Amino acid sequence: MTATYKVTVALDFANLADAKTLVSQLNPEYCNLKVGKELFTTTGPAFIEYLHNKNFKVFLDLKFHDIPTTVKKACEAASQLGVWMLNVHASGGSHMLEAALEGTSRAKQPPLLIAVTVLTSMDQKTLEEVGVSRKIEDQVLRLAKLTEQSGLQGIVCSAKDLDFLKNQFNPSFLFVTPGIRTAGDVANDQVRTMTPLEAIKAGSNHLVIGRPITQSKDPSKTLEKIYLEINQD
Numbered sequence: 001m002t003a004t005y006k007v008t009v010a011l012d013f014a015n016l017a018d019a020k021t022l023v024s025q026l027n028p029e030y031c032n033l034k035v036g037k038e039l040f041t042t043t044g045p046a047f048i049e050y051l052h053n054k055n056f057k058v059f060l061d062l063k064f065h066d067i068p069t070t071v072k073k074a075c076e077a078a079s080q081l082g083v084w085m086l087n088v089h090a091s092g093g094s095h096m097l098e099a100a101l102e103g104t105s106r107a108k109q110p111p112l113l114i115a116v117t118v119l120t121s122m123d124q125k126t127l128e129e130v131g132v133s134r135k136i137e138d139q140v141l142r143l144a145k146l147t148e149q150s151g152l153q154g155i156v157c158s159a160k161d162l163d164f165l166k167n168q169f170n171p172s173f174l175f176v177t178p179g180i181r182t183a184g185d186v187a188n189d190q191v192r193t194m195t196p197l198e199a200i201k202a203g204s205n206h207l208v209i210g211r212p213i214t215q216s217k218d219p220s221k222t223l224e225k226i227y228l229e230i231n232q233d
């Protein structure tokens with residue numbers, strides 16, 4: 001039996017009303033939802049509960065990065081909200097990553113814990129600014145390996161990086177990929193994009209898609225179209 005892929009829709013909204021309007025048009029059979037820093041800071045745990053009551057699974061995208069004890073406690077608190085997926089920055093190092101895992105493992109149903117390696121907004125020059133002189137791809141690989149060795153379940157990365165990353169990891173290691181655009185979409189600020197089906201074929205486990213769905217004329221129809229595209233045999 002082949003896997004059924006759901007889309008993870010990024011709810012990048014500044015306020016509750018706009019987020020709720022979009023959510024009312026989405027089917028939890030076809031998608032999970034990603035709540036990031038802006039929306040969570042505005043709406044808090046109550047909105048996560050609202051989404052759970054509507055049968056959506058939630059990826060809480062807060063990218064924790066702090067001293068190990070603080071990250072452990074933040075991950076424990078986030079896990080108690082019952083979220084499906086949670087993330088931290090791999091550049092916090094192995095002690096921080098292991099502490100994060102300890103925090104999530106205290107929940108009844110621990111969320112998947114994944115790590116951000118190098119932010120896709122960073123280029124070679126920005127990496128040099130923070131004291132890293134090796135090539136971006138090498139830094140992504142190094143941090144992805146650190147993530148796997150620390151026991152986390154996967155990483156966020158560009159689908160374009162899957163060809164050099166995927167076969168270097170255990171098959172159960174998850175690759176969560178933003179930067180997805182269908183043929184007719186505008187790229188917005190994404191530079192290295194792939195279509196939903198290309199990304200799945202390259203080995204992505206979860207596609208994160210924001211504006212192509214949230215800004216489309218008919219979000220419900222657009223989501224259904226993408227869902228059918230990635231689940232065709």
Ligand code: C5P
Binds near residue numbers: 012036121156178188
């Ligand atoms: O609207 P769009 O499809 O570009 O949204 C992509 C989502 O994925 C946004 O919430 C963005 O913050 C997030 N993301 C990303 N690149 C990363 C990590 C997260 O675009 N490396």
